[in-house]
Amino acid sequence: TQLLEQSPQFLSIQEGENLTVYCNSSSVFSSLQWYRQEPGEGPVLLVTVVTGGEVKKLKRLTFQFGDARKDSSLHITAAQTGDTGLYLCAGGETSGSRLTFGEGTQLTVNP
Amino acid sequence: DTGVSQDPRHKITKRGQNVTFRCDPISEHNRLYWYRQTLGQGPEFLTYFQNEAQLEKSRLLSDRFSAERPKGSFSTLEIQRTEQGDSAMYLCASRSGGRGTEAFFGQGTRLTVV
Numbered sequence: 001t002q003l004l005e006q007s008p009q010f011l012s013i014q015e016g017e018n019l020t021v022y023c024n025s026s027s028v029f030s031s032l033q034w035y036r037q038e039p040g041e042g043p044v045l046l047v048t049v050v051t052g053g054e055v056k057k058l059k060r061l062t063f064q065f066g067d068a069r070k071d072s073s074l075h076i077t078a079a080q081t082g083d084t085g086l087y088l089c090a091g092g093e094t095s096g097s098r099l100t101f102g103e104g105t106q107l108t109v110n111p
Numbered sequence: 112d113t114g115v116s117q118d119p120r121h122k123i124t125k126r127g128q129n130v131t132f133r134c135d136p137i138s139e140h141n142r143l144y145w146y147r148q149t150l151g152q153g154p155e156f157l158t159y160f161q162n163e164a165q166l167e168k169s170r171l172l173s174d175r176f177s178a179e180r181p182k183g184s185f186s187t188l189e190i191q192r193t194e195q196g197d198s199a200m201y202l203c204a205s206r207s208g209g210r211g212t213e214a215f216f217g218q219g220t221r222l223t224v225v
Contacts, residue, residue: 006153033213033214035216040200040219040221041218041219042115042117042202042204042216042217042218042219043154043202043216044216045213045214045215045216048212048213086151088153088154090214097142097159097166097167098144098156098159098167099144099156099204099214100156101146101153101154101155101156102153103152103153104151104152104153106151
């Protein structure tokens with residue numbers, strides 16, 4: 001079974017600060033997706049990265065897929081209170097079947 | 112709205128009762144997934160369909176759980192003889208085939224077993 005470890009598990013910062021969330025595995029994934037989830041709702045897709053070393057930017061969010069396709073990071077610049085939520089990474093297996101999720105990083109951005 | 116739809120959004124049931132949840136995926140997506148999520152944790156894989164075929168089931172899926180996807184469209188997840196430990200958010204996702212294609216989630220069904 002492929003496992004994904006996310007760190008940190010909890011993060012509480014002030015508005016305007018920068019932060020990075022990490023997603024690591026000993027396994028290779030064909031793709032990696034980042035989701036954001038609010039309480040009582042389903043995860044909402046932020047980005048998919050497929051190529052090793054790939055970097056994608058979404059406004060203040062920067063996503064990177066490791067060269068070996070085993071790890072990824074999410075960097076948020078100048079965090080806002082609206083960024084508060086559970087951030088989940090999910091790895092796609094080479095067979096194209098299941099997505100394996102990390103345990104999530106609960107981010108709280110304080111005003 | 113062409114997103115993934117789940118029904119009901121919330122379900123409260125007494126221990127020992129059976130419950131059934133429904134998921135309507137995005138229409139052109141041939142792959143459908145069920146996940147279970149407890150508070151503060153990431154979703155745990157339960158089962159996966161490609162069209163109408165159930166291709167994979169997690170060991171988490173006990174004999175009390177059954178899922179179907181007749182005709183490869185909507186799917187149902189049934190839990191028989193519910194237990195308090197079944198209380199969780201049940202999430203459905205769909206995606207089209209191929210490497211790197213994106214999975215989209217429904218809003219989930221929150222089950223509370225009392």
